[in-house]
Amino acid sequence: MTTSVRFRVLRVMLLAAFAVFFFGPLLAMLDFSTRGAGGGRSWDAWANLVQDPELRSAIVTSLLLAVFTVVLSLVLLVPTMIWVRLRVPWAGRLLESLCLLPLTIPALVIVVGITNVYQWVTYLLGDSALNLTFVYVVLVLPYAYRSLDSALSSIDAATLSEAARSLGAGWFTVIGRIIVPNIWTGVLSAAFISVALVLGEFTVASLLNYNNMQVVINLLGKSDANTSVAASLAALVFAFVLLMLLSFVGRSRRDAEGA
Amino acid sequence: MSTVVRTTTEGAVAFRGLHRHYGEVRALDGLDLDLAPGEMVVLLGPSGCGKTTALRILAGLDVADSGSVLVNGKDITHVPANKRGMGMVFQAYSLFPHLTVAENVAFGLKLRGDDRRKRAARAGEMLELVGLSEHGNRYASQLSGGQQQRVALARALAIEPAVLLLDEPLSALDAKVRVQLRDEIRRVQLEVGTTTLFVTHDQEEALAVADRVGVMNNGRLDQVAPPTELYARPATRFVAEFVGLSNRLRAEVDGAGATVLGGRIPLLEGSLDHGTGMALVRPEAVSITPSGEANARVVAVAFLGPFSRVQCRLEDGQIILAQVPSSAAMHLAQDQPVQVDVQADAVLVVED
Numbered sequence: 001m002t003t004s005v006r007f008r009v010l011r012v013m014l015l016a017a018f019a020v021f022f023f024g025p026l027l028a029m030l031d032f033s034t035r036g037a038g039g040g041r042s043w044d045a046w047a048n049l050v051q052d053p054e055l056r057s058a059i060v061t062s063l064l065l066a067v068f069t070v071v072l073s074l075v076l077l078v079p080t081m082i083w084v085r086l087r088v089p090w091a092g093r094l095l096e097s098l099c100l101l102p103l104t105i106p107a108l109v110i111v112v113g114i115t116n117v118y119q120w121v122t123y124l125l126g127d128s129a130l131n132l133t134f135v136y137v138v139l140v141l142p143y144a145y146r147s148l149d150s151a152l153s154s155i156d157a158a159t160l161s162e163a164a165r166s167l168g169a170g171w172f173t174v175i176g177r178i179i180v181p182n183i184w185t186g187v188l189s190a191a192f193i194s195v196a197l198v199l200g201e202f203t204v205a206s207l208l209n210y211n212n213m214q215v216v217i218n219l220l221g222k223s224d225a226n227t228s229v230a231a232s233l234a235a236l237v238f239a240f241v242l243l244m245l246l247s248f249v250g251r252s253r254r255d256a257e258g259a
Numbered sequence: 260m261s262t263v264v265r266t267t268t269e270g271a272v273a274f275r276g277l278h279r280h281y282g283e284v285r286a287l288d289g290l291d292l293d294l295a296p297g298e299m300v301v302l303l304g305p306s307g308c309g310k311t312t313a314l315r316i317l318a319g320l321d322v323a324d325s326g327s328v329l330v331n332g333k334d335i336t337h338v339p340a341n342k343r344g345m346g347m348v349f350q351a352y353s354l355f356p357h358l359t360v361a362e363n364v365a366f367g368l369k370l371r372g373d374d375r376r377k378r379a380a381r382a383g384e385m386l387e388l389v390g391l392s393e394h395g396n397r398y399a400s401q402l403s404g405g406q407q408q409r410v411a412l413a414r415a416l417a418i419e420p421a422v423l424l425l426d427e428p429l430s431a432l433d434a435k436v437r438v439q440l441r442d443e444i445r446r447v448q449l450e451v452g453t454t455t456l457f458v459t460h461d462q463e464e465a466l467a468v469a470d471r472v473g474v475m476n477n478g479r480l481d482q483v484a485p486p487t488e489l490y491a492r493p494a495t496r497f498v499a500e501f502v503g504l505s506n507r508l509r510a511e512v513d514g515a516g517a518t519v520l521g522g523r524i525p526l527l528e529g530s531l532d533h534g535t536g537m538a539l540v541r542p543e544a545v546s547i548t549p550s551g552e553a554n555a556r557v558v559a560v561a562f563l564g565p566f567s568r569v570q571c572r573l574e575d576g577q578i579i580l581a582q583v584p585s586s587a588a589m590h591l592a593q594d595q596p597v598q599v600d601v602q603a604d605a606v607l608v609v610e611d
Contacts, residue, residue, distance in 0.1 A: 156351055162320050163353040163411075165340040167367035167418060181357040 026233065033230035045226035049234060052227065055216050059231070061129045062213035066198040068133040070191045073144050076137070078187065081148050082179050085157050099145035102138050107203040110135065118208060129210040136198050143197065144190035151186020155179075192246045196239035270330045270421035270454045271296045272317065277326035279312050279478075286312040287323070288478035294422075299448055299455040300483075303465040304475035305501070310458045311426060313475075317456060318424050319343045330421055346415025346453075350427040352407045354399035360410050361386065361395035367418035385413035388447055405436040412444065416451060423448065425457040429464060441468055462502050466490065474498045490541075494529050496609040499539040506545065506579050508601070510538035510608045517608050519601045520554070520573075530608040537611050542568060544603040545581035553596030555579065560588050571599055 036042025050056055077099075084091050102110070114135055121131050157179055164178045180187065202214035213235060221228035272294040279287040286309040294300050302310035315321035317328055319340030327336045335343060346367075354363050364382040365373075373381070386392050389409040399407055408428050415423060425444065429437045445468040448455050459465055465472045466486040473483040474497070482494040493499035510517040512531045517524050519538045530536075547569055555571040558578065567588035569581045579599060591597070 155356065156353070159349050159351045159353045160355060162318075162340075163347065163349060163414075164355070164366070165320070166318055166343075166345055166347040166424075167414070168341050168344070168370040170341055173370065178355055182355070184357075 026236065029229050029233040029236075033226050033233060035226065045224070045230040046234075048224070048227040049231055052220075054211075055213075055220065055227065055231060058211050058213045058216035061211065062199055062235075064130060065132055065136060065212060066195040068130060069136040069140060069198050070194045072133060073137045073140050073194060074187060074190065077141070077144055077148060077190070078180065078183075079175055081145070081152060082157065082175050085152055086161055096145065096149070099141045101142075103142045107139075108207070110138070111204055111207040115208070129205070129212060132201075132205055132208070132210055132212065135204055135208075136194075136201065139201070139204070140190075140194040140197050143193045147186045147190040147193065148183065149186075151183035151189075152179075155182045189246050192242045195242055199235050199239055270294075271332070272422055272454060272456065273329040273332075274313065274317070275327045275329065277313065277316060277328070278324045279309070279316065279321070280324055285309075285478045287316075287326075290326070290478070290480060292473060292480060292483065294454050294456060296454055297452045298470045299445070299457060299468060301457040301459060301465040301469035301472045302475055303459060303462055303472050303502070306460060308475040309478040310460075310475045314424050314426055314456055314458045317422065318345050318347055344418065344421050345424055346418055346420035346422075347424040347426065348408065348411045348415050348428040350430055352399065352404065352431065353411055354402075354407055354414075356399050358398075359395065360391065360397050360399070360402070363399070363410060364414045364417050366414065371418070381417055382413075385417045386410075388416070388450070389413045389443070403436075404432050405440050408432065408440060409443065412447065416447070416453065420453060423453045423455040425455065427459055428457075429459070430461070437464070444468065466502070472502075474501060476501075492527055492605065493539070493607055496539065496607070499607050499609075504542050504580060505539040506542065507537045508540055508577065508579065509575075509611075510536055510606070512536055512608050517606055519606065520599060522601055524601060524603050524606045527605045527607040530606075531610060535611070536608040538601075538606045538608045540601050540603060540606060542580040542582035544601055545579060546600050546602050547571070547581050547583055547587070547591070548598040548600070549591065549595060550598045553598050555597055555599045557591050557593055557595045557597055559593065560591055562588070571597060573599065 205212040274292040277290040365378040558570040
């Protein structure tokens with residue numbers, strides 16, 4: 001056997017092992033969630049995703065939370081990071097450590113600390129699971145920061161903005177029409193990772209007594225395991241599709257620029 | 260060229276007593292400079308001399324601690340960069356990567372509200388001016404460095420700037436492209452007639468394109484003069500040594516002249532008025548005669564194409580460089596005795 005053939009065999013074997021490892025549980029979940037009474041196949045559990053009022057509203061809540069978290073975190077982070085990079089570079093380190101801080105604090109500790117704050121939030125905004133947006137923005141900060149930071153590092157933001165300024169662009173134009181389009185892959189990846197994180201979040205919602213998708217899936221698991229597994233699988237596949245989309249978007253942009 | 264390029268508004272620029280400190284470092288220490296409408300002035304100096312700071316203050320990208328900047332008599336010291344109407348080309352590649360070449364050139368026009376047809380026409384005109392008409396639909400990543408800087412030039416000129424600012428636009432390019440683009444920039448500037456401030460540390464570049472060159476040293480202008488005058492009549496020791504090569508030869512000064520290697524040469528303004536000093540002599544003002552009566556020996560000959568640079572050691576041990584036609588230098592051998600003379604119209608003699 002030549003080296004190249006050996007490599008190819010090894011590659012196929014590795015791929016197969018990875019596929020079993022990765023798809024095995026997913027297939028098992030699909031199998032379990034479609035088991036009907038008396039050994040037949042049934043899509044009842046999947047139908048429950050939209051028919052069970054509690055689960056349906058939890059899914060809607062989680063999707064809305066994902067959208068709000070993405071919007072709020074990007075609105076906060078994108079202009080701040082660009083501004084810091086262009087105008088107050090000495091604050092870069094400070095911003096970085098602030099953004100990475102949530103990684104080092106266990107969710108449990110965050111919840112204990114945040115409960116008092118949330119009494120005010122509920123007092124001001126009413127008691128809604130969507131209030132979780134605020135704590136989720138904090139949780140996704142490290143990931144969003146990393147994505148945006150690496151995108152910003154890949155362009156010469158200072159020179160591009162100076163060029164745009166000399167051509168008559170104000171700061172809003174510089175950020176909106178020059179910098180953001182050039183860090184768009186970073187913005188997308190921040191958004192998709194945030195979505196995946198929010199859809200999978202259980203601890204904080206559960207401890208703060210809000211019903212998001214994962215909390216309801218967990219509750220359902222005790223009474224209707226099939227539906228809870230169907231919901232988990234749907235959430236996983238959704239997040240997976242998002243990440244796939246992300247890598248395709250990144251690739252097609254690079255192709256378009258012919259780099 | 261068939262297209263008639265509209266002449267841009269020619270701005271007269273004046274720097275008045277500019278000071279700029281970065282902590283302890285004095286980047287600008289009282290800079291005064293005037294640019295006549297349509298003139299190209301090159302600021303030349305070593306890194307850290309303040310030339311880029313001066314340009315960035317004119318662009319509005321940096322702020323002076325004190326002093327003012329005037330364009331056509333109007334004080335623009337406190338006008339933000341995006342309201343100044345200055346076209347700028349940067350040292351780093353600065354094309355917007357997400358826009359095509361044509362969109363890049365039209366960017367400034369779009370911001371000021373020109374309609375689509377007008378933008379396209381002007382962008383086409385500008386790309387033709389820099390010889391890149393065929394490349395309008397490409398992206399920056401598909402262009403060479405030299406092409407990118409030409410597009411950047413077209414983009415800067417598209418907005419009909421009052422002043423064109425060039426911040427070391429050639430230093431990222433390789434030698435051959437640098438010379439080509441340098442001449443191209445001068446051609447375009449003469450064609451459109453825009454007042455231009457060009458900043459560089461490359462003296463050859465400065466001498467080749469400028470109407471006047473300003474040599475900067477420690478935040479001040481040592482001399483502002485047309486290239487030929489700057490070269491032939493340097494005002495200070497720094498200028499003489501920074502621009503071109505200079506021999507440093509012992510000289511005796513008395514009255515209006517200096518004695519260098521036994522010959523009498525008139526003094527330039529700014530020289531010592533008496534005593535012993537160092538005469539700064541260009542290599543091309545040094546002649547070499549292979550003869551019996553010799554005052555030096557050949558150390559080495561460097562062939563530079565049409566000219567050769569000959570290094571000689573004088574009897575007292577001083578080394579002197581001479582630039583002579585290669586046809587004359589090819590007969591020189593190492594260690595050959597030669598007669599070295601200085602044949603300058605005038606010479607700057609400074610304290611040793």
